[in-house]
Amino acid sequence: xxNPVELKNxxxxxxxxxxxxxxxxxxxxxxxxxxxxxxxxxxxxxxxAIIDLLPEGxxxxxDKIITAGKDMLTASDEEKRDHIGKKIGYIPQNTVFYLxxxxxxxxxxGDGYIQHMHKTKKEALEKxxxxxxxxxxxxxxxxxxxxxxxxxxxxxxxxxxxxALMNDPKLIIAxxxxxxxxxxxxxxxxxxxxxxNEEMKLSILLISHDLGLVKRYSHSLGVMYAGxxxxxxxxxxxxxxxxHPYTRLLIKIIPSLKMKKNEPLTEIPGFVKDKDRDSKGxxxxxxxxxxxxxxxxxxKEHTDDTGDHxxxxxxx
Amino acid sequence: MLxxxxxxxKSSILVLFVVSIITFFVLMIIPGNPAQLILGTDATPxxxxxxxxxxxxxxxxxxxxxxxxxxxxxxxxxxxYVYGESVTTLIGRSIPVTFSISIFAMAMAVFIAFLFxxxxxxxxxxxxxxxxxxxxxLGTAIPSFWIGMVLIVYFGVRLKVxxxxxxxxxxxxxxxxxxxIFLPSxxxxxxxxxxxxxxxxxxxxxSLKQDYMDMARVKGLSAGxxxxxxxxxxxLTAPLTIIGMQLAKLAGGTTVVETIFALPxxxxxxxxxxxxxxxxxxxxxxxxxxxxxxIVTLIVDILVMFLNPRIKSFHRGE
Numbered sequence: 001x002x003n004p005v006e007l008k009n010x011x012x013x014x015x016x017x018x019x020x021x022x023x024x025x026x027x028x029x030x031x032x033x034x035x036x037x038x039x040x041x042x043x044x045x046x047x048x049a050i051i052d053l054l055p056e057g058x059x060x061x062x063d064k065i066i067t068a069g070k071d072m073l074t075a076s077d078e079e080k081r082d083h084i085g086k087k088i089g090y091i092p093q094n095t096v097f098y099l100x101x102x103x104x105x106x107x108x109x110g111d112g113y114i115q116h117m118h119k120t121k122k123e124a125l126e127k128x129x130x131x132x133x134x135x136x137x138x139x140x141x142x143x144x145x146x147x148x149x150x151x152x153x154x155x156x157x158x159x160x161x162x163x164a165l166m167n168d169p170k171l172i173i174a175x176x177x178x179x180x181x182x183x184x185x186x187x188x189x190x191x192x193x194x195x196x197n198e199e200m201k202l203s204i205l206l207i208s209h210d211l212g213l214v215k216r217y218s219h220s221l222g223v224m225y226a227g228x229x230x231x232x233x234x235x236x237x238x239x240x241x242x243x244h245p246y247t248r249l250l251i252k253i254i255p256s257l258k259m260k261k262n263e264p265l266t267e268i269p270g271f272v273k274d275k276d277r278d279s280k281g282x283x284x285x286x287x288x289x290x291x292x293x294x295x296x297x298x299x300k301e302h303t304d305d306t307g308d309h310x311x312x313x314x315x316x
Numbered sequence: 317m318l319x320x321x322x323x324x325x326k327s328s329i330l331v332l333f334v335v336s337i338i339t340f341f342v343l344m345i346i347p348g349n350p351a352q353l354i355l356g357t358d359a360t361p362x363x364x365x366x367x368x369x370x371x372x373x374x375x376x377x378x379x380x381x382x383x384x385x386x387x388x389x390x391x392x393x394x395x396x397y398v399y400g401e402s403v404t405t406l407i408g409r410s411i412p413v414t415f416s417i418s419i420f421a422m423a424m425a426v427f428i429a430f431l432f433x434x435x436x437x438x439x440x441x442x443x444x445x446x447x448x449x450x451x452x453x454l455g456t457a458i459p460s461f462w463i464g465m466v467l468i469v470y471f472g473v474r475l476k477v478x479x480x481x482x483x484x485x486x487x488x489x490x491x492x493x494x495x496x497i498f499l500p501s502x503x504x505x506x507x508x509x510x511x512x513x514x515x516x517x518x519x520x521x522x523s524l525k526q527d528y529m530d531m532a533r534v535k536g537l538s539a540g541x542x543x544x545x546x547x548x549x550x551x552l553t554a555p556l557t558i559i560g561m562q563l564a565k566l567a568g569g570t571t572v573v574e575t576i577f578a579l580p581x582x583x584x585x586x587x588x589x590x591x592x593x594x595x596x597x598x599x600x601x602x603x604x605x606x607x608x609x610x611i612v613t614l615i616v617d618i619l620v621m622f623l624n625p626r627i628k629s630f631h632r633g634e
Contacts (some may be wrong), residue, residue: 051534085536097527102549102624111545112535147625163535 003028004171004203005050008064011278012045012227014057018278020045020227027171027220032197032204034218034235036211036250040272042227043207044093047173050205051088052080068170086116089164091157091174093207098160099148105159106144113166124166131162135192154185161192172196172204178213190217212254215239220308223247226273226283233309243302243311246284282314290315317621324617328610332603336388339602340381343595349373350595354397384599393600398592403600406585413483413581417497417573418566421504426559428509433516433555437524438543448513455510464503464576471499481578500577504570508562515558519551526550552623560616567612568605 005027012020020042027033035043048054050067065072068087072080092098100108110124119127125144132140135158148156157177164172174193178186194217196202208214214221215235222232223246231244242248246268253266270287277283282295294314301312351367352359368374372383387393393403428451436448472480484496523529524547532546571583582601589597 053530053534081533081536083536084534088534090531090534092527092531098531100528100532100546100550101626103545111537111541115537115541149626 002069003066004068005033005205006064006066007046007050008062010046010049010060010062010065012042012049012054012058012060017275018227019058020049021277023224023227023229025222025229025232027203027205029203030197030201031219032193032206032217034214034221035205035207035224036209036214036221037224038209038272040274041224043224044175046224047175047205047207051084051090051173082116085112086167087170089167089169089172091160091164091172091177093175093177093179099156101147101149103147104144105146105148109144109159109163110166116167127166128162131165132159135162136188154181157181157189161189165196168200170203172202173207174204175207176209177206178208193217211250215254223250227277228283228312230284230313231311233304237309241309243309244313245288245290245315247311249289282312320621321618324614328614331610332607335606336385336603337381339599340384341377343599344377346593346595350397353593388603393603394596396589396594396597398588398594398597403597406597407582407600407604410580410582410585412485413579414570414574414583415567416486416493417500417504417570417579417581418563420497421501421508421566422559422563424501424505425509425512425562428505429512429516429555433513434520434543434548437517437520440521448517452510452514455506455508455513458506460503460507461572461576463506464499464573467499467503468576483579483581500570500573500579503573503576504566508566512555512558512562516551516555519554520547523547523550553620556616556620556623560612564609564612567608
């Protein structure tokens, strides 16, 4: 049992304001784990805590953070950087500025590989060519000679993916990898992830606000709301028997092709709470259609017999 | 790329042409007859008229301008009446002095500014950052003539390790040459380092905040690669432009420092020319200094283009 990610009771604070409250999640070997939630629910922060990339000014505490087999809480900064560089591929949300605009692709795609795997630049470029053609470039050699600003958003994202795969990582963290892409490219990228996952037995932590996407591609998932994981488990179970009213609502509002013309899209009224995220009561109380008085005081946690399906709600 | 260079070259030539017109005509309308100045107040009107026609002063202005311009192309800028030598010779003799102190001063300023600018951006609010920020304030606030005097008194008079004044050409021994330019260059460097340090620090701070830095960190790259290849690479454009402007400024005249250290450089030549109304010398100097500024700026612009390839493609209209 060597899970690529084990996270227990993560809290992230900005000063006294809690942003992420008590998040625990496990990504198992070889699975795609989908982390879904609205904007501002703390998905990206959670992922950044796993790879030690939290922005300045935020502090975190956790009982356990194990990333690709290394305890992040006891490792020194140097060890963490080295380990993450070697074992983890990161695919950022916004593709535009994650590649250095003034450095040619060939001079930045391989530098992690050269450093961690002790390879020459030539070997790095050969590997980069293979990966670039794998992510769908027909003439990888030309791409290598481009500056990032000479590529389109989708091409840049594919470069990012190729770059993340350079060191044969154990885990890929993909933060909304398809937000900037149109639907056809989105499908290509997701199919690519799926095939990488199957061929290379690579685990992927997929962060997304698109529940349809997560339903289709992930094995397990966690639903985040206002800095908490409100429900998690095997994708199939969660979709078939959603426990939390938020999850039920989310599933209900996935647009489908069967929709009638002019039928309005359903929505959940209100906004994600951004204050008092550390209160004992249910954070979804204000928007929940089934809210009860006891929800203000506290929340019951449910876990099924296998210990896989988890949700927190006062409803039985 | 070539079209960008040609374009810049064209505008440089235009600037020089306009400057030549202004230089010539403005200095010509200044009251006072050069022939009278040369011959003194006791001269007879006949002598003045004779010298005027010998100097071509009786011809119409535009003719004089054209012949002056033509001579300029032949690098003949006339004869200084104060020194009695050709302006080209005088300038040629002053160049090594001014250029060596300006270049050495900029080398010092660049080294200090990049070292402390980068460190203070990386370790923001640390002791080194406070030190750099004081250096910025001091460098900008201290007048150069004062710091020059202090350095002369300390190193030249009290410790007697460096000469108080004068210039030793490089062919008379490198050590003595360096000794003679060290203090003046240091004074110039102190004057320039504050501005440059500020620019390096703020460009670095900006570059460190960019997303590509997150990527570099997540790739686990070594500190050298992260800070030099990624951060510094994204922070070079503004400092380089400032360095060009500062270098151009220094190359065109370091009058105060040259005066304090009694160095026979361009700045002193300008001062003499102005004091004695040596119009021929002054015209030559203005043209020379402007050309230096224009050429240095041109070189810097081309360098910036190499560092920031986007300029190239914007120029091509991509």
